[in-house]
Structure formats: C-alpha cells, structure tokens
Amino acid sequence: MARPTPLSGFPEWLPEGRIVEQHVLDVLRRTFELHGFAGIETRAVEPLDQLLRKGETSKEVYVLSRLQEDPQGAPAERGDRLGLHFDLTVPFARYVLENAGRLAFPFRRYQIQKVWRGERPQDGRFREFVQADIDVVGAGELPYHYEVELPLVMAEALGALREIGLPPVRILVNNRKVAEGFYRGLGLEDVEAVLRSIDKLDKIGAGAVAELLVEEAGASAEQARACLELAGISGDDEGVVDRVRALAAVHGVTHELLDTGLEELAALVRAASGRAPGVVVADLKIARGLDYYTGSVYETVLVGHEQLGSICSGGRYDTLASDGSTTYPGVGLSVGVSRLVSRLVGGGLVRATRAVPTAVLVAVADEADRDRSDAVAAALRARGISTEVAPSAAKFGKQIRHADRRGIPFVWFPGQRGDDGAVASDEVKDIRSGDQVPAEASTWEPPTADLHPRVVPAEA
Amino acid sequence: MARPTPLSGFPEWLPEGRIVEQHVLDVLRRTFELHGFAGIETRAVEPLDQLLRKGETSKEVYVLSRLQEDPQGAPAERGDRLGLHFDLTVPFARYVLENAGRLAFPFRRYQIQKVWRGERPQDGRFREFVQADIDVVGAGELPYHYEVELPLVMAEALGALREIGLPPVRILVNNRKVAEGFYRGLGLEDVEAVLRSIDKLDKIGAGAVAELLVEEAGASAEQARACLELAGISGDDEGVVDRVRALAAVHGVTHELLDTGLEELAALVRAASGRAPGVVVADLKIARGLDYYTGSVYETVLVGHEQLGSICSGGRYDTLASDGSTTYPGVGLSVGVSRLVSRLVGGGLVRATRAVPTAVLVAVADEADRDRSDAVAAALRARGISTEVAPSAAKFGKQIRHADRRGIPFVWFPGQRGDDGAVASDEVKDIRSGDQVPAEASTWEPPTADLHPRVVPAEA
Numbered sequence: 001m002a003r004p005t006p007l008s009g010f011p012e013w014l015p016e017g018r019i020v021e022q023h024v025l026d027v028l029r030r031t032f033e034l035h036g037f038a039g040i041e042t043r044a045v046e047p048l049d050q051l052l053r054k055g056e057t058s059k060e061v062y063v064l065s066r067l068q069e070d071p072q073g074a075p076a077e078r079g080d081r082l083g084l085h086f087d088l089t090v091p092f093a094r095y096v097l098e099n100a101g102r103l104a105f106p107f108r109r110y111q112i113q114k115v116w117r118g119e120r121p122q123d124g125r126f127r128e129f130v131q132a133d134i135d136v137v138g139a140g141e142l143p144y145h146y147e148v149e150l151p152l153v154m155a156e157a158l159g160a161l162r163e164i165g166l167p168p169v170r171i172l173v174n175n176r177k178v179a180e181g182f183y184r185g186l187g188l189e190d191v192e193a194v195l196r197s198i199d200k201l202d203k204i205g206a207g208a209v210a211e212l213l214v215e216e217a218g219a220s221a222e223q224a225r226a227c228l229e230l231a232g233i234s235g236d237d238e239g240v241v242d243r244v245r246a247l248a249a250v251h252g253v254t255h256e257l258l259d260t261g262l263e264e265l266a267a268l269v270r271a272a273s274g275r276a277p278g279v280v281v282a283d284l285k286i287a288r289g290l291d292y293y294t295g296s297v298y299e300t301v302l303v304g305h306e307q308l309g310s311i312c313s314g315g316r317y318d319t320l321a322s323d324g325s326t327t328y329p330g331v332g333l334s335v336g337v338s339r340l341v342s343r344l345v346g347g348g349l350v351r352a353t354r355a356v357p358t359a360v361l362v363a364v365a366d367e368a369d370r371d372r373s374d375a376v377a378a379a380l381r382a383r384g385i386s387t388e389v390a391p392s393a394a395k396f397g398k399q400i401r402h403a404d405r406r407g408i409p410f411v412w413f414p415g416q417r418g419d420d421g422a423v424a425s426d427e428v429k430d431i432r433s434g435d436q437v438p439a440e441a442s443t444w445e446p447p448t449a450d451l452h453p454r455v456v457p458a459e460a
Numbered sequence: 461m462a463r464p465t466p467l468s469g470f471p472e473w474l475p476e477g478r479i480v481e482q483h484v485l486d487v488l489r490r491t492f493e494l495h496g497f498a499g500i501e502t503r504a505v506e507p508l509d510q511l512l513r514k515g516e517t518s519k520e521v522y523v524l525s526r527l528q529e530d531p532q533g534a535p536a537e538r539g540d541r542l543g544l545h546f547d548l549t550v551p552f553a554r555y556v557l558e559n560a561g562r563l564a565f566p567f568r569r570y571q572i573q574k575v576w577r578g579e580r581p582q583d584g585r586f587r588e589f590v591q592a593d594i595d596v597v598g599a600g601e602l603p604y605h606y607e608v609e610l611p612l613v614m615a616e617a618l619g620a621l622r623e624i625g626l627p628p629v630r631i632l633v634n635n636r637k638v639a640e641g642f643y644r645g646l647g648l649e650d651v652e653a654v655l656r657s658i659d660k661l662d663k664i665g666a667g668a669v670a671e672l673l674v675e676e677a678g679a680s681a682e683q684a685r686a687c688l689e690l691a692g693i694s695g696d697d698e699g700v701v702d703r704v705r706a707l708a709a710v711h712g713v714t715h716e717l718l719d720t721g722l723e724e725l726a727a728l729v730r731a732a733s734g735r736a737p738g739v740v741v742a743d744l745k746i747a748r749g750l751d752y753y754t755g756s757v758y759e760t761v762l763v764g765h766e767q768l769g770s771i772c773s774g775g776r777y778d779t780l781a782s783d784g785s786t787t788y789p790g791v792g793l794s795v796g797v798s799r800l801v802s803r804l805v806g807g808g809l810v811r812a813t814r815a816v817p818t819a820v821l822v823a824v825a826d827e828a829d830r831d832r833s834d835a836v837a838a839a840l841r842a843r844g845i846s847t848e849v850a851p852s853a854a855k856f857g858k859q860i861r862h863a864d865r866r867g868i869p870f871v872w873f874p875g876q877r878g879d880d881g882a883v884a885s886d887e888v889k890d891i892r893s894g895d896q897v898p899a900e901a902s903t904w905e906p907p908t909a910d911l912h913p914r915v916v917p918a919e920a
Contacts (some may be wrong), residue, residue: 004558018500034841036848040478043588066578098464104865106851118526128503305751323463353659358496375537381494388496391566405564456638
C-alpha cells in the first residue's frame with residue numbers, strides 16, 4: 001500500500017496535537033459541569049427529513065447508504081434515509097422531544113461531538129469537526145435570565161483556556177427584538193430584508209448597504225441612514241442602550257419590541273460587566289442569525305484574530321422544538337472546537353510539554369530480567385505515575401534515546417546484582433539534566449509539573 | 461412535529477446513563493494513559509477501497525454521498541468514495557502509514573471512538589457503537605512481550621470497573637502458531653478449514669465437528685479426534701502447555717511452529733498468573749480470529765454473563781500495515797464499550813448517584829435578588845463545587861422540589877434582609893435529611909461523596 005495522503009477537510013492530529021485538543025475538551029467539559037450542565041451524546045445520524053427541515057442547509061448533508069443495498073429495489077423513502085448531523089442543535093431538539101417525559105425542565109445539557117458538512121473545504125472550513133454546545137431548554141417557557149447566563153458560561157470556559165495561550169475572547173451580542181422593534185418603529189416591515197442588507201456591512205461598506213436598503217428593503221434615504229446609525233452603535237456598558245434610545249428619539253421611533261429588547265440587552269451588558277468585565281460587547285450591527293433566533297444572538301471572536309471569524313455562536317429560539325401541545329424554547333451557544341484547536345496548534349500558539357502521557361521509562365538490563373522492570377512499572381503506576389517499560393534490553397544509551405525521542409523525562413534503572421550477589425539500589429535519571437539519584441518505586445515521585453503532559457503557550 | 465421514536469441499532473442514553481458511559485470511558489482512558497498509551501482520534505471516514513480491502517466486511521459499510529451530488533455526472537470512482545469506518549484498526553493502520561515519519565516506534569496508542577456497521581440490528585448488535593482500542597505497533601519488528609503486556613493492560617482497565625459493579629472478566633487466549641503447528645504436524649495442511657470447523661464447536665458439538673473435519677479439512681478419524689482433544693485443553697497455568705506437549709507426543713506431532721507457539725503461550729500464562737491471577741485462561745478451542753491474526757489471539761467474557769459473547773477481543777498481526785519497504789507488525793485489543801454499558805445500564809447492574817453534575821442549587825428569593833444567588837454560585841464554583849441557580853423565584857418548596865427531581869443534594873438559601881435591615885446568614889439544606897445549617901459560600905464544602913455524581917453498583 002502506498003503512503004496515504006490526508007483527506008482535505010478532515011483534520012487529524014499527531015499525538016502532540018491531540019493532547020492539545022483533549023485538553024481543550026477537558027477544560028470545556030469541566031466548566032460546563034461546574035455550571036450544572038449534564039452531558040449527553042446523540043447518535044451521528046438523523047432521518048433525512050429531519051435534517052432538511054431548514055431548506056438552506058440541504059446541500060451540506062452527507063447521506064448514508066449501505067454498500068449492499070439492492071440497487072434494483074424501490075428507492076428508499078426520504079423518511080427512511082439517514083444523514084449525518086451537520087450540527088448538534090437539530091439532534092438535541094429531537095432528543096428533547098423523544099425524551100421529554102423523562103427529562104426535568106429547564107434542562108441544561110452540554111454536548112461535545114463531531115459533526116459533518118459535505119461542503120467544499122476552503123477558508124479553513126472543515127467537513128468533519130468537533131462542536132461543543134451548551135443549551136438550556138424549557139418546557140413552555142424559559143426566563144430571559146438564561147440569555148444572560150449562557151454567554152457568561154462560555155466566557156468562563158474560553159477564559160479558562162487563556163492560561164494555555166488562547167487569546168482573549170470578545171463575545172458580541174445583539175437582540176432580535178431591538179433590531180426588529182427599531183425597524184418596525186421606523187416603518188420598515190420587511191425585517192429580514194433589512195437584516196440581510198445590514199449583514200453585508202463589513203463586506204461592502206455603508207454606502208452600498210444604504211443603496212441595498214433602499215432597493216431591497218424599501219427604505220427611504222432617511223430610514224436607511226437610521227438603520228446604519230443603529231448598526232454603528234456598540235459598547236460594553238449600559239450607555240449602549242442609552243445611545244439606541246437617543247437614536248430612536250431622534251427618528252421618532254417607538255415600538256414595544258424595541259423597549260423589551262433594550263431592557264433585555266441592558267440586563268445582559270450589566271451582568272456581564274460585573275461578572276466578565278470587557279468580555280461581552282453589545283454590537284448592534286450583528287445581523288447574522290437574527291433571521292432565525294428570536295431574542296439574544298451571540299458571536300465570539302478571538303481578540304487579535306478577528307479574521308478567523310466567530311469561534312462560538314448561538315442565540316435564543318422561542319421554538320427549539322415543539323410536539324404540537326408543548327413548545328420548548330431554548331438558548332445556547334456552540335464552540336467550533338476544531339477551528340479553535342487548528343488555530344492553536346497550526347498557528348503555533350500552544351504546545352504540549354511532551355507527546356506521550358508517560359513520565360517514566362523503566363530500562364531493561366536483560367530480557368531475562370524484564371519481570372523486574374515490569375514490577376517497578378506496576379509500583380509506579382499504582383501511585384498514578386504513567387510508566388512504560390523499554391521495548392528491548394538494548395544498550396542503556398539507546399534506551400535513553402528512546403525516552404528522549406518521546407519527551408519522557410525520566411528513565412528508571414532497576415538495581416543490578418553485583419559480583420558479590422548483592423542487589424544495588426534502583427536509580428532514576430532526569431534525562432534533561434542528566435541527574436541520576438537512588439530511588440524506590442514505592443515512594444519516588446516526579447515533580448508535579450512532570451506528572452502529566454501539560455499544554456502551555458508556545459513560547460513557554 | 462410528532463414525538464420521534466428511537467432508531468433501532470443506534471443507542472442513546474438519558475443523562476444518567478451517559479454518566480455511566482462517561483465514567484467507563486474515563487476509567488479506560490486513565491488506565492491506558494497510566495500505561496503510556498498516547499490518545500489519537502482518526503476521522504470517521506476512509507476511502508471505500510481501503511475499507512473493502514478485506515472482502516468479508518463489505519456488506520457492513522455505510523457509504524456517504526452528498527445530497528446535492530450531480531446525479532447526471534459520472535459515477536464517482538470507488539477510490540473517491542468515502543465510507544464510515546467499521547472498526548478502529550483499519551483507520552489506525554492508515555494513520556500509521558500516513559504519519560510513519562513523524563511517529564516514534566514502537567508506537568503505543570489508544571483510540572476511543574464511534575464506529576458504524578450497516579448491519580441489521582439484532583442480538584444486541586448495534587449499528588453505531590463506541591470502541592476503545594489499544595495497540596502497540598512496531599516498525600519492522602515487534603517483540604513478543606507486547607503480546608503478554610496488552611491483555612494485562614486490558615485486564616487492569618476492566619478490573620478497575622469492578623468497583624462500579626462490572627462482573628469479573630476472563631480473558632481467553634490462544635495462539636495461531638500452536639494451532640497451526642499442531643495441525644501441520646498432524647499432517648493437516650488446510651489450516652483455515654480446520655479452524656473454521658473448530659470454531660463451530662460450541663454451536664454444533666464435538667460429533668458434528670469431527671464430521672466436518674473429515675469432510676471439509678480432509679482429516680482422518682484419528683486426526684479429527686486429535687484436533688478435538690487439543691480444543692479440549694484449557695487452564696490458567698503452564699500445566700496447559702504440558703498437556704498440549706503430552707497430546708502432541710501421543711499423536712507423534714512435532715513442528716517448529718508448535719514449539720514457538722507453546723513457548724509464547726507459556727510466557728503469557730506465566731506472566732498473567734503473577735500479575736492478574738485467574739484472569740487469563742489459555743483456551744485451545746478459541747479459533748475465531750486465528751485466520752487473520754498471526755500469533756496470540758484474545759477474547760474476553762464477563763464471568764456469569766458468558767452468553768453476552770466477547771466484550772474485548774484482539775490479537776497479533778505480523779502485518780498491521782505495510783508501505784512496500786517497511787512492514788508494521790502490531791498487537792492490540794478492542795473493548796466494545798456500548799455493549800458493555802448497555803449491559804451495565806440496561807441490565808440494571810449499575811446506577812449513577814444523580815443524573816446531573818450539580819451538587820448545589822442556589823435558591824432565589826426574589827428575581828430582583830438573582831444577582832446575590834449568582835454571586836453565591838460563582839463563589840462555590842470557584843472552589844470546584846458544581847452549582848446552578850434556581851430557574852425562578854418560586855416558593856422555596858417548589859425550588860426544593862426542582863433540586864429533588866434532579867437528585868441535587870443541597871439547596872442554598874442566601875440570607876434575607878430582615879425588618880431591622882440586617883442581612884441574616886446564608887443557610888444550606890441537605891434535602892435528603894432535611895438538615896439546614898448556616899454556611900458561607902467562601903468556605904462550605906459538601907461531603908466528598910456528594911461532590912460529583914458517582915457510579916455505583918445498583919444495589920448500593
């Protein structure tokens with residue numbers, strides 16, 4: 001078999017990169033559990049008709065067929081066909097409906113799994129990638145305070161990654177009710193058309209967006225200017241809300257939705273400025289997602305790496321799921337873990353202190369004595385020290401090189417029987433410094449920093 | 461949307477079951493890392509031609525297509541088509557070849573991932589399930605001692621699950637060289653045919669197998685009897701090897717492969733009887749897998765649940781992978797985690813002490829005071845105590861019931877401001893005993909047993 005080549009869009013890591021990814025996943029999991037989110041996993045597949053309920057995503061779905069399916073048989077009904085999930089929201093909504101009678105609401109869950117999108121891989125987009133989601137879903141109702149809580153949980157989770165070298169994050173928030181209330185109060189009824197235009201602001205600039213608003217959203221020049229002025233407002237304190245109110249007053253805009261939305265936005269920036277100062281920024285030009293979210297909407301950028309796009313997005317749905325009699329509103333955010341890790345590892349921002357879990361390699365003086373090395377290893381492992389035994393009774397220099405190539409910091413030498421029949425003490429060598437000292441497997445401990453591979457900023 | 465129903469063959473757990481599964485995965489991972497195995501993950505897909513290199517598995521593969529693929533276009537070449545991996549061995553072999561220049565050999569890796577098989581779900585077989593594999597792979601050569609080490613690592617990993625109620629395991633071992641050497645020494649050259657017949661022993665009995673050996677493997681009645689006598693030998697000490705040698709002497713069987721195989725088998729049972737007494741049993745009737753493994757072969761049963769079949773299997777390959785110039789021999793075992801967890805949870809053998817990570821629910825006396833409850837929660841979390849805040853300022857009885865339904869053991873009441881303006885001390889209630897005591901969020905700790913949900917035997 002010739003040497004295989006990677007598949008574009010399907011990232012894989014060498015062991016050292018996997019240590020970074022695993023660390024990120026462990027930190028996210030720990031933070032989510034600290035906040036009382038229960039972990040679930042859903043199957044990788046959903047019926048195709050469920051995956052295609054939102055038409056826009058249809059082209060991204062991988063459809064499954066069994067290799068031995070009878071090609072002469074009747075084509076499978078769409079409802080019988082299975083596709084790989086392209087996010088964790090659709091499966092979660094299905095899981096909630098399927099198990100509603102056995103879950104306690106509001107239900108807080110986290111879910112860390114791979115998702116697949118059959119897109120052409122480009123611009124750092126993957127076809128297979130890991131997402132880490134948190135959501136709270138209620139039965140019938142879900143208080144607004146969860147829209148404040150969830151981005152702060154994510155801020156804490158991502159903040160916990162700063163010690164390994166993740167740049168600080170900024171969570172940009174907007175609120176569908178503010179935008180919709182402002183546009184309607186201004187007399188613009190085609191809210192989706194306004195949002196589509198505003199969404200192009202960063203790409204095409206204010207002048208072109210103003211033209212779009214006139215052409216496609218039926219805005220007058222003054223209405224267009226008001227929309228652009230709203231989009232220009234941002235900040236991390238309640239002054240933002242005051243500026244929106246002032247702008248509304250200038251344009252004579254009043255609308256119940258606007259008032260509700262501004263109260264909500266004020267509560268969010270107020271709580272955030274206390275609990276995660278500087279992290280949450282209200283940014284009224286955020287329009288992506290406002291067409292399907294119904295309240296708060298979140299995007300998250302790495303400060304200094306804004307061109308990477310949002311690494312964590314989400315928002316509030318009034319109807320995450322519905323079974324006809326009960327509606328389940330939800331709010332949640334999703335971290336694109338693969339994109340993040342790809343940036344951390346590929347961008348050389350972080351490294352693992354070694355590529356293996358092993359702290360100690362026990363040398364073997366003679367294959368006939370392998371039992372003694374095995375016994376040393378067992379004694380070290382019994383106290384939580386990751387240990388392996390040398391692959392062969394090669395010269396000690398070669399065994400030390402074996403450890404060195406893997407970054408294993410310590411090599412252990414079981415004491416040899418001397419000519420007088422007495423067995424010498426075991427010794428352990430720190431192969432970085434060359435220091436070698438007598439040691440007993442039942443008591444010796446490596447420095448805490450060497451016990452496990454650690455993930456650290458690349459310059460450390 | 462109507463209430464969805466589960467998909468047969470795609471198991472999913474409620475949060476409590478997921479805690480059990482996660483615990484099993486954590487224990488496996490911890491044990492593997494303690495033994496110096498590096499974790500890797502491979503993508504879920506492989507090129508179809510790679511998946512189909514062993515013809516026998518072809519009917520199990522799920523093939524992917526993109527929903528929007530042009531049906532008028534040229535049909536994709538087989539080499540361009542992707543399928544979901546059906547085990548972790550094929551992807552690992554590909555990963556080794558792809559990254560050979562960047563890995564240090566012998567390379568020890570563990571891999572815990574889902575695999576998919578498009579089989580008709582029956583007899584407890586799943587279409588999607590989690591496997592946990594360990595393998596050691598060498599470049600060019602791989603010493604036999606790894607064939608001794610790896611089943612003992614698995615014995616330790618599965619043994620660590622006994623404290624949650626997993627029954628003891630028995631690892632049944634055989635060796636391709638013993639079987640092949642014995643059959644060839646006996647004058648039977650169609651080794652595969654003999655193995656296929658012996659493999660049916662449990663199903664059809666000795667008489668029918670003797671007939672098969674005559675009809676399909678060209679054996680005489682005496683050769684057939686000798687094969688059955690070999691298959692009847694089992695035991696957990698070196699006496700097994702003596703009995704095989706005695707049988708060979710009776711039938712005048714000598715063969716170099718037999719001698720090598722018996723030395724290897726002896727080394728395995730000798731090491732195992734010291735390090736995991738009673739766990740490893742040589743069983744000369746184990747024939748499954750001997751057709752593709754080249755040395756040791758392993759199967760694992762739960763004692764008392766043998767009808768469940770093997771929960772952990774593997775063996776030695778002389779050629780796990782090859783790039784034409786270098787051959788990579790390997791030895792490994794794979795645990796069927798989903799089958800195990802399904803038995804533990806579905807069979808009512810284990811339970812989680814609660815279904816959520818949360819140890820403390822902080823009550824909310826008034827929505828206007830939610831900030832104070834949030835601050836208590838933050839102080840508890842800062843010391844590693846999983847905490848959530850009540851969803852609403854309902855009557856305290858309702859908030860306590862909210863905790864009770866989730867199994868959250870403690871409810872925290874922030875002190876109220878009295879008529880005299882003084883703020884009373886916070887109090888925390890153990891809702892199981894009803895005990896309520898004054899407490900400070902900066903110092904209070906729950907009993908260790910309540911800090912995290914624990915997985916325990918069901919009767920505990």
